[in-house]
Amino acid sequence: MIVVQSPLHARHDGGMELHRGALVPSFESPDRVDQILRAVSGKWPCIEPRPHAEAELHTVHDPAYVEFLRTAYTRWQADGRDGSMLPSGFPARSLRQDRVPDGINGAMGYYAFDAGTPIVAGTWEAAFAAARCALTAAALVSEGARSAYALCRPPGHHAARSVYGGYCYLNNAALAAQALRDAGRARVAILDIDYHHGNGTQDIFWSRGDVHVTSIHGSPDTEYPYFLGYADETGVGEGAGCTRNFPLPRGTGWDTYAAALEEGMAGLRAFAPDALVVSLGVDAFEHDPISSFRLSSAHFADIGHRIAAAGWPTVLVQEGGYAVEDIGTNVVAVLSAFG
Amino acid sequence: MIVVQSPLHARHDGGMELHRGALVPSFESPDRVDQILRAVSGKWPCIEPRPHAEAELHTVHDPAYVEFLRTAYTRWQADGRDGSMLPSGFPARSLRQDRVPDGINGAMGYYAFDAGTPIVAGTWEAAFAAARCALTAAALVSEGARSAYALCRPPGHHAARSVYGGYCYLNNAALAAQALRDAGRARVAILDIDYHHGNGTQDIFWSRGDVHVTSIHGSPDTEYPYFLGYADETGVGEGAGCTRNFPLPRGTGWDTYAAALEEGMAGLRAFAPDALVVSLGVDAFEHDPISSFRLSSAHFADIGHRIAAAGWPTVLVQEGGYAVEDIGTNVVAVLSAFG
Numbered sequence: 158m159i160v161v162q163s164p165l166h167a168r169h170d171g172g173m174e175l176h177r178g179a180l181v182p183s184f185e186s187p188d189r190v191d192q193i194l195r196a197v198s199g200k201w202p203c204i205e206p207r208p209h210a211e212a213e214l215h216t217v218h219d220p221a222y223v224e225f226l227r228t229a230y231t232r233w234q235a236d237g238r239d240g241s242m243l244p245s246g247f248p249a250r251s252l253r254q255d256r257v258p259d260g261i262n263g264a265m266g267y268y269a270f271d272a273g274t275p276i277v278a279g280t281w282e283a284a285f286a287a288a289r290c291a292l293t294a295a296a297l298v299s300e301g302a303r304s305a306y307a308l309c310r311p312p313g314h315h316a317a318r319s320v321y322g323g324y325c326y327l328n329n330a331a332l333a334a335q336a337l338r339d340a341g342r343a344r345v346a347i348l349d350i351d352y353h354h355g356n357g358t359q360d361i362f363w364s365r366g367d368v369h370v371t372s373i374h375g376s377p378d379t380e381y382p383y384f385l386g387y388a389d390e391t392g393v394g395e396g397a398g399c400t401r402n403f404p405l406p407r408g409t410g411w412d413t414y415a416a417a418l419e420e421g422m423a424g425l426r427a428f429a430p431d432a433l434v435v436s437l438g439v440d441a442f443e444h445d446p447i448s449s450f451r452l453s454s455a456h457f458a459d460i461g462h463r464i465a466a467a468g469w470p471t472v473l474v475q476e477g478g479y480a481v482e483d484i485g486t487n488v489v490a491v492l493s494a495f496g
Numbered sequence: 497m498i499v500v501q502s503p504l505h506a507r508h509d510g511g512m513e514l515h516r517g518a519l520v521p522s523f524e525s526p527d528r529v530d531q532i533l534r535a536v537s538g539k540w541p542c543i544e545p546r547p548h549a550e551a552e553l554h555t556v557h558d559p560a561y562v563e564f565l566r567t568a569y570t571r572w573q574a575d576g577r578d579g580s581m582l583p584s585g586f587p588a589r590s591l592r593q594d595r596v597p598d599g600i601n602g603a604m605g606y607y608a609f610d611a612g613t614p615i616v617a618g619t620w621e622a623a624f625a626a627a628r629c630a631l632t633a634a635a636l637v638s639e640g641a642r643s644a645y646a647l648c649r650p651p652g653h654h655a656a657r658s659v660y661g662g663y664c665y666l667n668n669a670a671l672a673a674q675a676l677r678d679a680g681r682a683r684v685a686i687l688d689i690d691y692h693h694g695n696g697t698q699d700i701f702w703s704r705g706d707v708h709v710t711s712i713h714g715s716p717d718t719e720y721p722y723f724l725g726y727a728d729e730t731g732v733g734e735g736a737g738c739t740r741n742f743p744l745p746r747g748t749g750w751d752t753y754a755a756a757l758e759e760g761m762a763g764l765r766a767f768a769p770d771a772l773v774v775s776l777g778v779d780a781f782e783h784d785p786i787s788s789f790r791l792s793s794a795h796f797a798d799i800g801h802r803i804a805a806a807g808w809p810t811v812l813v814q815e816g817g818y819a820v821e822d823i824g825t826n827v828v829a830v831l832s833a834f835g
Contacts, residue, residue, distance in 0.1 A: 175611055178581055246721050247586040249593075251724075258717045263717065270589070379599035387595065
């Protein structure tokens with residue numbers, strides 16, 4: 158196992174989020190990475206990402222969206238503002254989705270889908286660095302490594318082709334999967350075990366037959382992101398049958414979770430991927446402050462073994478997990494199964 | 497002029513809104529009504545609304561949406577929460593808009609389009625009372641009054657058939673217009689002079705040829721609600737040509753505003769309505785804290801005279817206006833032209 162991480166993640170700090178009717182410091186905080194680094198360093202070699210070009214982001218994101226992310230905070234400051242950027246209006250039902258407003262407030266709402274994903278001065282630098290971590294981990298696996306772990310922060314799986322939200326700006330896992338495809342792996346699978354549905358990843362590969370997306374998560378009926386991740390979503394066109402969702406009820410424990418994981422893995426085995434990307438959120442943990450599943454650290458080790466047993470070359474990409482004290486332990490529990 | 501108002505507006509109080517990245521007490525506050533009442537009482541008779549039934553709301557709103565509004569706060573409390581309800585995820589681009597999540601958090605996001613429109617314990621009572629004010633004012637005009645003023649709070653013009661936002665929950669102006677239609681007025685016009693585009697009103701009558709909607713407002717390129725109110729929106733089907741938008745740039749002064757008003761009035765005269773509903777926001781005022789136009793109180797008197805000169809039976813419905821000290825003066829300036 159090789160760990161890829163960048164200290165630039167720390168530039169994304171100080172943001173506030175709207176959570177259950179109150180403005181609070183973002184649960185997605187820099188000390189998450191500090192804890193994970195403490196747990197993995199010494200166990201595995203840690204490297205910084207290679208200098209991937211911004212143009213590589215266009216393999217899964219719209220160029221205009223990338224340009225928005227890169228320039229957003231400067232535009233916000235030019236408008237006389239400071240602090241963290243949070244949009245206050247969205248192109249939801251009954252409103253136009255075909256036009257990006259000229260001003261920064263409207264543009265921010267156009268590209269976002271929640272009020273919980275702040276943009277601060279260092280967000281772009283951190284998000285781009287996280288994307289480079291994922292791209293470098295994918296390159297290592299393309300070059301023959303059995304596995305590599307991208308310690309991405311901010312996370313990525315809620316970011317769609319041109320939409321950010323859920324603490325995510327650039328879809329690190331999707332970038333890794335596409336990089337594996339571009340390096341010649343004909344069939345790539347993504348297994349998303351974050352507590353929240355990976356709506357962005359699903360959106361990006363929705364009509365693709367070469368990238369299979371399986372997600373196990375809290376039911377969107379009650380859990381964020383609410384508007385994607387139901388069981389009846391299975392892909393369209395060439396992608397028909399290549400999306401599978403396992404929404405599970407609040408309070409789900411290990412037996413139910415393990416059964417869903419087995420069914421998901423069976424689907425992936427039938428797809429027979431040449432490489433796997435794991436969206437590794439550890440917020441299904443029993444003590445996570447914003448989730449409801451009841452998995453223990455031992456269960457995360459079990460998850461790791463079940464995934465590693467398939468034997469596919471694997472890129473693991475860090476997603477969520479907000480029980481900061483235990484996040485390192487839970488990540489290591491999964492990674493250890495890959496040797 | 498008869499004024500219709502309800503003390504129940506005060507039940508909608510204490511809400512917080514996300515404004516430019518910070519959580520602040522809602523600009524749409526109960527003292528707005530206190531100031532207006534102080535200015536109009538003594539000048540005109542003030543009455544309370546008649547007991548209109550909830551079913552009358554279904555003339556312009558989906559029943560499931562009305563049910564959501566009526567039960568939202570109780571559901572929020574049943575989920576163990578208090579304070580003001582603000583959604584944190586929306587069915588914006590790349591997400592499903594065809595399914596209402598079972599849980600209150602997802603349902604709230606489904607029905608909302610911003611994080612600036614709090615629901616508190618008394619919101620439903622206040623919104624329903626405001627709707628009754630508008631319906632009663634429409635009834636008075638249907639019965640022969642030259643004009644009537646509904647002192648509605650919360651306002652309504654951002655509320656669409658099944659969407660709330662922009663401080664608005666039930667579309668008071670649309671309810672008044674539909675009530676005039678149902679009482680036999682064949683052609684009804686709505687003139688919206690609030691600083692912000694009346695996206696909800698436009699949505700409700702978008703394909704209707706019997707209700708003409710004209711709005712003069714800050715350009716959505718830079719002003720809320722960002723995603724509707726551009727000049728190229730003119731209606732569809734039987735409603736083709738029955739929507740007209742006059743988006744004006746930030747800092748617009750009287751000359752430009754008056755020219756747009758004249759052009760808008762010319763369009764309404766061509767439509768030849770049997771009755772008029774005015775969405776009366778006074779936030780085009782030069783000292784409004786969240787707007788940018790430069791109209792004075794004298795200009796509001798001028799606006800009143802230009803509208804009243806058309807001679808149509810008129811229902812005036814209170815919308816926005818957040819320069820609380822001057823709101824009464826500006827409202828009276830418009831109303832006085834109607835005698």
